[in-house]
Amino acid sequence: MKRVSKTIQSSLAIGLMALFGFAQSSFAGEAKEFEGPKPDLKIESANHTFAEKYPLQYNSWKATSESTEVISALEEDPRLVVLWGGYSFSKDYNKPRGHFYAVTDVREILRTGAPTDENSGPQPMACWTCKGPDVARLIAEKGEVGYFDAKWAKYGSEIANSIGCADCHDTTSQEFKDGKAALRVARPHVQRALEAIGWKFDTLDKHGKRAAICANCHVEYYFAKNKNAVTFPWDKGVDVDSIEKYYDEIQFTDWVHSLSKAPMLKAQHPDFETWSLGTHGKNGVTCVDCHMPKVETKDGKVYTDHKIGNPFDNFEHTCKTCHEQSKETLQARVKDHKKKIKDVMVRLEDQIVKAHFEAKAAWDAGATEEEMKEVLQAIRHAQWRWDYSAAGHGGHMHAPDVILHVIGTGLDRAADARARLAAILTKHGVPTPIQFPDISTKEKAQKVMGIDFDKEKKAKEEFLRTIVPEWEKHAREKGLLPADEK
């Protein structure tokens, strides 16, 4: 370990304040008052307008387009279709790819449906919130209520730029014009959430600021009942227990499961949370140290590599700046953590899938709400724990010990649900084990869960053929996108 003392030093500021001080504060998670329009706040969101002045940063940012692969998580693991039964995630869910594709991917995913005009479609505006810098610009223009309180298609023509410069930089500041980073968090709900955990952005040191910009999006959040505003459930802390407690206290439910009728929670992607609880987070090693290292051009010019992707692709500038081990050694270690986590994660999935089917069998046999109450709560908690560990995509790297513990406690909750269910089923004369249907492929699982994938797909194609080109035309006319590209 070459750089430990420096690392520890730099970690102190962020470590002490953060970890750390995830103290209770007077800030409620849900906004008491939303921010109105801010006509003086100018946000230049068009990524292409920075290509000429900042070629090194722009070109490396654009290189996130090289991560093209779309992998269906449902095909890889059809259990997910059952786990999310009755919720749109069971229709379509892909693994993440390059930042360049965020806008494309949210348009194409079946979860956003096929709106035919600005007031139709299943989802609210909130679904754009982590897709690009036009979001920050629109919130400044319309105010938070003006932005959040509308259907997803309402401003489809305004959200054209994928995750880019103005998501992380104050692009109209003098500092940025002078070639400095001028990092900024521009989304008001993110500023509020960071304050709630003692991370007031302007008072952070440079390490804190670097991690905080990723917390714009790589976090757990929910759509508050009030205006469907994106809200981070961090008031009690960012670990799995604290967030569960937060949701239980406000009795928040993302959806009711179609089989078990359990009041479910959907975890989003708590990467920031798990990172902060893991070894690197505790030592003040931030996302940027690994995913956006400083690199050098051939003629010795140092700049920040904006191609956010797998840090192992850039080993000399990432892990190697602190660790003495070889790439092979460290990569094998991470791979081993991944394999061990996957192994127990799948066991937890199997247990929860069975619990959903057994709960349905119990309802069908006449179980009462009173009998089922504790079961449903245990299923809710077990699946929350599974999702918290699964939805944070780099968890096996960022905090393997934390993730293993979360899965362990999830297995405990699932065992509790199934033990209670066995008693209820027996009481109602249902022989156990019950028969579980074949869910060995995505197609089979979606059939079991009553999803008409082809119908959804067809409606989506129509939307992509008719509505999206109109959106793009508007965006080009307005200068949000370059006029010349296809």
Ligand code: HEC
């Ligand atoms: C996901 C966040 C993110 C996005 C998107 C992003 N940057 Fe950066 N940028 C950073 C970080 C982090 C640094 C390094 C900050 C530091 O050194 O403290 C940085 C540094 C910079 C710097 C300072 C010089 C340097 O290379 O360190 C410039 C200029 C810059 N970025 C331009 C851009 C431009 C232009 C875009 C859009 C094409 C962009 N950035 C997109 C996060 C981002």
Ligand code: HEC
């Ligand atoms: C404005 C929201 C936003 C910000 C800010 C942001 N991300 Fe992302 N990130 C996303 C979304 C959305 C995706 C998935 C994109 C897709 O699959 O279409 C993603 C994907 C990724 C991936 C997967 C890339 C791949 O090629 O598979 C990594 C790694 C990542 N982000 C790291 C970071 C880091 C590190 C930061 C901070 C420096 C950051 N992100 C800032 C929203 C954001």
Ligand code: HEC
């Ligand atoms: C110590 C280095 C390190 C730090 C710090 C770190 N990451 Fe990572 N991250 C990695 C590595 C390495 C991987 C890929 C693991 C693998 O190869 O399986 C990864 C994976 C990811 C992925 C999943 C990418 C995918 O395609 O599935 C996301 C998203 C991500 N990181 C975001 C973040 C964010 C956000 C932060 C800060 C809150 C962060 N990382 C902090 C090293 C780091």
Ligand code: HEC
């Ligand atoms: C800025 C410095 C820094 C960078 C960059 C960094 N690490 Fe670390 N890493 C540390 C420190 C500090 C520790 C904790 C050492 C301790 O507790 O003794 C650590 C611990 C670890 C551990 C053991 C703890 C665990 O979570 O299992 C592994 C494995 C590891 N790092 C892998 C990586 C990999 C892989 C990368 C690159 C993707 C990376 N590190 C990048 C500083 C760094």
